[in-house]
Amino acid sequence: MNYTFSDKMEALQPSAIREILKATADPNIISFAAGNPAPEAFPCEAVEKITAEIMGQNPIGALQYSISEGYPPLRDMMKEMCRSRYGVMGEDDDLIIVSGAQQGIDLVCKCLCNEGDTIIVENPSFVGALNTLRSYNANLVGVAMDQDGINIEKLEEALKANSNTKLMYLIPNFQNPSGITMSYEKRKAVYALAKKYGVIILEDNPYGELRFRGEDVPAIKTLDEDGLVVYCGSFSKVLSPGLRVGYLVANKNLMGKIVVAKQCTDVHTTILSQMICERFLAEYDFDQHIANLREIYRKKCGLMISEMDKHFSPNVTHTNPEGGLFLWCTLPQGSDMLGFCQKAVENGVAMVPGNAFMAQATDPTTSFRMNFSTPTDEKIIEGCEILGRLTKEMF
Amino acid sequence: MNYTFSDKMEALQPSAIREILKATADPNIISFAAGNPAPEAFPCEAVEKITAEIMGQNPIGALQYSISEGYPPLRDMMKEMCRSRYGVMGEDDDLIIVSGAQQGIDLVCKCLCNEGDTIIVENPSFVGALNTLRSYNANLVGVAMDQDGINIEKLEEALKANSNTKLMYLIPNFQNPSGITMSYEKRKAVYALAKKYGVIILEDNPYGELRFRGEDVPAIKTLDEDGLVVYCGSFSKVLSPGLRVGYLVANKNLMGKIVVAKQCTDVHTTILSQMICERFLAEYDFDQHIANLREIYRKKCGLMISEMDKHFSPNVTHTNPEGGLFLWCTLPQGSDMLGFCQKAVENGVAMVPGNAFMAQATDPTTSFRMNFSTPTDEKIIEGCEILGRLTKEMF
Numbered sequence: 001m002n003y004t005f006s007d008k009m010e011a012l013q014p015s016a017i018r019e020i021l022k023a024t025a026d027p028n029i030i031s032f033a034a035g036n037p038a039p040e041a042f043p044c045e046a047v048e049k050i051t052a053e054i055m056g057q058n059p060i061g062a063l064q065y066s067i068s069e070g071y072p073p074l075r076d077m078m079k080e081m082c083r084s085r086y087g088v089m090g091e092d093d094d095l096i097i098v099s100g101a102q103q104g105i106d107l108v109c110k111c112l113c114n115e116g117d118t119i120i121v122e123n124p125s126f127v128g129a130l131n132t133l134r135s136y137n138a139n140l141v142g143v144a145m146d147q148d149g150i151n152i153e154k155l156e157e158a159l160k161a162n163s164n165t166k167l168m169y170l171i172p173n174f175q176n177p178s179g180i181t182m183s184y185e186k187r188k189a190v191y192a193l194a195k196k197y198g199v200i201i202l203e204d205n206p207y208g209e210l211r212f213r214g215e216d217v218p219a220i221k222t223l224d225e226d227g228l229v230v231y232c233g234s235f236s237k238v239l240s241p242g243l244r245v246g247y248l249v250a251n252k253n254l255m256g257k258i259v260v261a262k263q264c265t266d267v268h269t270t271i272l273s274q275m276i277c278e279r280f281l282a283e284y285d286f287d288q289h290i291a292n293l294r295e296i297y298r299k300k301c302g303l304m305i306s307e308m309d310k311h312f313s314p315n316v317t318h319t320n321p322e323g324g325l326f327l328w329c330t331l332p333q334g335s336d337m338l339g340f341c342q343k344a345v346e347n348g349v350a351m352v353p354g355n356a357f358m359a360q361a362t363d364p365t366t367s368f369r370m371n372f373s374t375p376t377d378e379k380i381i382e383g384c385e386i387l388g389r390l391t392k393e394m395f
Numbered sequence: 396m397n398y399t400f401s402d403k404m405e406a407l408q409p410s411a412i413r414e415i416l417k418a419t420a421d422p423n424i425i426s427f428a429a430g431n432p433a434p435e436a437f438p439c440e441a442v443e444k445i446t447a448e449i450m451g452q453n454p455i456g457a458l459q460y461s462i463s464e465g466y467p468p469l470r471d472m473m474k475e476m477c478r479s480r481y482g483v484m485g486e487d488d489d490l491i492i493v494s495g496a497q498q499g500i501d502l503v504c505k506c507l508c509n510e511g512d513t514i515i516v517e518n519p520s521f522v523g524a525l526n527t528l529r530s531y532n533a534n535l536v537g538v539a540m541d542q543d544g545i546n547i548e549k550l551e552e553a554l555k556a557n558s559n560t561k562l563m564y565l566i567p568n569f570q571n572p573s574g575i576t577m578s579y580e581k582r583k584a585v586y587a588l589a590k591k592y593g594v595i596i597l598e599d600n601p602y603g604e605l606r607f608r609g610e611d612v613p614a615i616k617t618l619d620e621d622g623l624v625v626y627c628g629s630f631s632k633v634l635s636p637g638l639r640v641g642y643l644v645a646n647k648n649l650m651g652k653i654v655v656a657k658q659c660t661d662v663h664t665t666i667l668s669q670m671i672c673e674r675f676l677a678e679y680d681f682d683q684h685i686a687n688l689r690e691i692y693r694k695k696c697g698l699m700i701s702e703m704d705k706h707f708s709p710n711v712t713h714t715n716p717e718g719g720l721f722l723w724c725t726l727p728q729g730s731d732m733l734g735f736c737q738k739a740v741e742n743g744v745a746m747v748p749g750n751a752f753m754a755q756a757t758d759p760t761t762s763f764r765m766n767f768s769t770p771t772d773e774k775i776i777e778g779c780e781i782l783g784r785l786t787k788e789m790f
Contacts, residue, residue, distance in 0.1 A: 001622035003595075003649050004561075009506045014655050036460050044454035051450050051667075052443075059439035063635035065431050099494060099639075099661040106660050110530070111404045115510070128662065135505070135659040166399075200398075227396035240458035242666035244494075254398050260409050264530040265501050266494040267523065270665040271637035272446075 008115060008137035030383035033350040034374040035176065035325055037237060038300065041293050041373075043284070047240070050279040054272065062272045068263045070097025070247075071274035077281055078233075078247050086208075088221035088231045094255040096262060099269045101206050101234040101246040105132050107261045108202050108230050108248070109167065113138050118162040120199075121169045122150050124328075124357030124365065126176040129169055129204065139164070142359025145175075147319075149182025152189045159197045167200050172220060174207040174324025177357045177369035181322055184217050191223045199228075200254075206234040206246075209290050211323035212298030227251030235277050237325070238290065243273035297325065297373060304372040304380050311388020315395045318370075325373040328354075331366040332395050341368055343390055349383045403510060403532035425778035428745040429769040430571065430720055432632060433695065436688050436768075438679070442635070445674040449667065457667045463658045465492025465642070466669035472676055473628075473642050481603075483616035483626045489650040491657060494664045496601050496629040496641040500527050502656045503597050503625050503643070504562065508533050513557035515594075516564045517545050519723075519752030519760065521571040524564055524599065534559075537754025540570075542714075544577025547584045554592045562595050567615060569602045569719025572752045572764035576717055579612050586618045594623075595649075601629040601641075604685050606718035607693030622646030630672050632720070633685065638668035692720065692768060699767040699775050706783020710790045713765075720768040723749075726761040727790050736763055738785055744778045 054062055069075060075095055082089035089095065098104040105128075113119065115137035121130065123142025133140055141162055143155045149172065159165055170190065172182040182190070194201045203220045221231040227250075234246035248258060262268070280286075304327060308318060318329045329351075331337055341353045354367035372380065449457055464470060470490055477484035484490065493499045500523075508514065510532035516525065518537025528535055536557055538549045544567065554560055565585065567577040577585070589596045598615045616626040622645075629641035643653060657663070675681075699722060703713060713724045724746075726732055736748045749762035767775065 001646060001648070003507070003622075003646075003652070005506055005652055006509050008509075009652055009656060012652075012655050012659070014651075014658065034460075039455050039459070042455055042458045044450075044458070047458065048447075048450035048454055052447050055439075055443040055446050059443055060434050060437055061637075063437045063439070063442065063637045064434070065429075065631075065636045099665075102659075103661045111400055112398070114401050114403075117401075128658070131655075132659040135656060227398075236460075241460045241662075242456075242458045244661060244663070244665045251396060251398075253396070256409075257398070257400055257404055257407075260407050260526075261404060261530060263409065263523070264407070264497075264527040265660065266498045266639060267636075268639070270494075270639045270668050272667065273665050 008135055012131060012134055029345070029348055029350050030375060030379045031350045032370045032375060032383055033352045034371050036374045037241065038296050038373050041296055042240060043280070043289060046280060046284050047276060050276055050283065054275045054279065062275055066268050066271050068259055068268045070269060071271055071278060074274045074278040077278055082249055086219060088219050088249050090224060092227060092251050093249050094252045095247055095249050096255060096259060097269050097274055098246045098248055098262065099266055100236060100241070100244040101204060101232050102128055102132065103265065104232040104246050104248045105129050105169070105202065105204065107258050107265065109133055109136050109138065110261050111254070111257045112200060113166050116164070118165040119167045119169055120155065120158050120165055121359050122171065122175060123359050123363060124177050124354060124367070125169065125359070126171060126204070127356050130359065133169065140359040142363060145178060145180055147180065149180060149186040150190065152186060155190065156193055159193060159199065165197065165199050167202055168194060169202045169204065170220070171204045172217070173205055174210065174321050176207070176324070177326050177352070178328040179319040179321030179324055179326050181217065187217065187220045188223060191220055191228070194228050195226055201229045202232060203229055204232045206237050207324035209238050210293060210297055210325070212294045212301065214322040221249065227254065230254065238293065239277060239280055243270070243276060245269060245273050245277050297323070300372040300377070300380065301327070303377055304370065304384065307381055307384035308388070311385050313391040313395045316391045325371055327370040327372060329368055329370055333366060335366045335395060337366045337368060340390065340394060344387060347386050347390060349386050403530055407526060407529055424740070424743055424745050425770060425774045426745045427765045427770060427778060428747045429766050431769045432636065433691050433768050436691055437635060438675070438684060441675060441679050442671060445671055445678065449670045449674065457670055461663050461666050463654055463663045465664060466666055466673060469669045469673040472673055477644050481614060483614050483644050485619060487622060487646050488644050489647045490642055490644050491650060491654060492664050492669055493641045493643055493657065494661055495631060495636070495639040496599060496627050497523055497527065498660065499627040499641050499643045500524050500564070500597065500599065502653050502660065504528055504531050504533065505656050506649070506652045507595060508561050511559070513560040514562045514564060515550065515553050515560055516754050517566065517570060518754050518758060519572050519749060519762070520564065520754070521566060521599070522751050525754065528564065535754040537758060540573060540575055542575065544575060544581040545585065547581060550585065551588055554588060554594065560592065560594050562597055563589060564597045564599065565615070566599045567612070568600055569605065569716050571602070571719070572721050572747070572749070573723040574714040574716030574719055574721050576612060582612065582615045583618060586615055586623070589623050590621055596624045597627060598624055599627045601632050602719040604633050605688060605692055605720070607689045607696065609717040616644065622649065625649065633688065634672060634675060638665070638671060640664060640668050640672050692718070695767040695772070695775065696722070698772055699765065699779065702776055702779035703783070706780050708786035708790045711786045720766055722765040722767060723762055724765055728761060730761045730790060732761045732763060735785065735789060739782055742781050742785060744781050
């Protein structure tokens with residue numbers, strides 16, 4: 001049987017990262033390719049205790065069908081948190097619980113985009129999101145970033161050149177893969193352009209809580225007076241990705257349609273997962289937990305950078321993120337980046353080649369992504385030494 | 396802000412049932428409108444014990460990211476079960492874990508259907524599936540059913556009339572909403588037509604284990620020598636819908652694309668949910684558990700039918716299902732079914748009007764769906780008496 005796939009899915013290939021991760025199941029490979037929270041970042045005892053309480057006190061509530069909008073106590077809690085902690089919950093906004101931020105991106109794109117519509121993304125951007133947008137046959141237009149976020153002139157050029165732009169997908173904090181944070185000035189400029197051109201912003205903020213230096217920058221959504229910004233948050237990096245719990249904040253009129261899309265997709269998010277998130281926020285000291293996470297990632301990022309600076313050829317540059325999980329390394333112009341990544345794997349170290357994150361896989365890049373959250377300190381030291389040796393040989 | 400929604404989502408309204416369920420949150424309303432497992436059908440103690448074991452022994456495994464295809468021990472177990480218990484796992488097939496059967500339907504449609512492609516469905520059919528298919532802007536063509544399943548002549552007419560048919564969506568066992576089971580002869584005929592016209596069958600079997608009388612009929616997938624059938628199963632009716640775990644079995648070449656779609660949708664299904672399903676199958680007597688469920692639903696269905704036969708006007712007919720959760724009641728031709736359902740709610744009893752299940756909401760029907768799994772025995776007796784009085788007054 002030769003299957004005829006839909007146009008939107010025909011060309012779509014498996015996520016390069018998820019395929020690389022399968023290859024790095026080999027325990028001898030040092031993987032800087034993942035994006036997983038550090039094992040020590042999971043509050044295992046707390047979750048064990050909470051889960052036992054839920055299953056002892058309300059097992060049928062955890063096992064029965066529930067409503068598509070989300071488990072009401074978690075929704076209420078997240079509305080309050082989005083209002084008071086993040087400032088992203090306006091009077092005309094509503095909040096829905098989704099099965100991870102990935103589903104949030106999926107639902108927003110489904111509700112707003114026809115095949116062929118343009119979606120503007122930072123270049124590079126999160127490959128998981130790019131693939132979701134591609135799965136709607138969107139026309140992805142990548143806009144280059146400066147050190148303080150997306151280039152505003154090029155963004156306006158892209159908006160002018162693509163009058164069918166429906167959405168801008170942006171990760172303003174510690175962007176995946178670049179580690180770049182968008183300045184407040186640029187957030188205001190981006191919002192102004194969205195308003196000028198009538199385009200919705202999907203603001204993805206999975207890493208916002210993981211700031212380990214510098215000052216918080218208000219979300220683009222805090223500027224939203226026109227219902228133009230959909231804000232997407234997640235429990236994946238602050239509690240657990242395996243539970244698959246995220247949330248969307250959007251204007252009520254848009255949210256009504258997102259709820260319909262959610263019903264069509266998976267009816268509702270796993271209730272037990274939602275209950276665990278709710279109890280964790282209610283019963284534990286979230287600020288202290290986040291402080292622990294920041295300390296873990298501050299140390300790991302610092303270690304990776306110091307090891308890179310110690311061993312790498314001075315011709316290889318890297319970003320210096322204020323939070324999150326990723327560094328973005330750039331080889332000298334004209335370098336064979338794919339060849340370098342291949343050589344690295346042969347020497348026992350895996351990274352993700354930068355082209356995986358480009359709006360078009362053919363967009364030129366000499367960069368690759370390094371993850372510091374998953375490997376142990378020993379592996380960071382060992383892997384950076386190997387990579388350093390290779391950079392000195394090759395560049 | 397006036398939002399411009401995508402063409403596929405523009406016209407889609409919230410599921411009528413989920414909206415009715417919100418209305419029936421009023422505890423004074425007797426609801427025959429749900430599709431929830433009976434509260435006594437949940438093996439709460441077993442799940443509580445299993446969950447404690449998982450969180451005690453492998454908390455990071457439960458909380459960390461995992462692979463899109465599903466938790467490997469559960470996948471292996473379901474492959475074996477699909478091979479030996481259901482006969483639906485061929486040599487060229489693969490199996491993926493999905494976030495409930497609803498997601499299974501979503502992913503199959505996404506991979507195979509362009510906007511405007513025809514999907515043939517039983518008329519009536521499961522409204523959740525219909526809405527998912529609508530959310531891809533599919534052209535839904537409903538084919539009427541006989542007492543032994545879809546009308547084969549009308550099915551071939553529909554296939555001839557719609558050369559762009561990509562998919563047939565069928566629920567052969569104790570169909571939702573009709574309660575009808577497709578005969579083995581018809582399953583063979585349906586398969587032959589799928590082969591003749593080169594159309595994929597999506598066989599949805601959420602209720603198959605809930606047979607409380609009669610003999611099992613082999614799945615259409617057991618006939619599949621050509622990679623034409625995608626089989627969709629679920630833990631929602633045999634263990635828990637809140638956990639959101641289902642599975643798809645399909646030819647490997649098709650499954651490769653489904654996995655890509657799954658990555659784009661929610662990365663993977665909640666790991667803790669998958670672990671609970673796996674441990675339940677491994678550590679508990681599944682056959683005994685299923686025997687308990689069948690006994691619960693045999694009694695509830697029997698009670699509802701005997702109460703209806705006692706109280707209802709003889710001009711109102713109903714199906715006599717061999718399993719599942721639903722009965723399909725039909726008022727005399729020309730009756731105002733919506734008016735009757737409205738009157739029923741005013742008298743404190745909610746059902747789902749039959750038009751909610753029609754391929755086109757305007758397809759004529761004088762039927763409505765009755766659920767016997769969720770209400771208590773007392774509510775079944777009380778509600779049938781009220782409805783019976785109304786049927787005698789009106790018909």
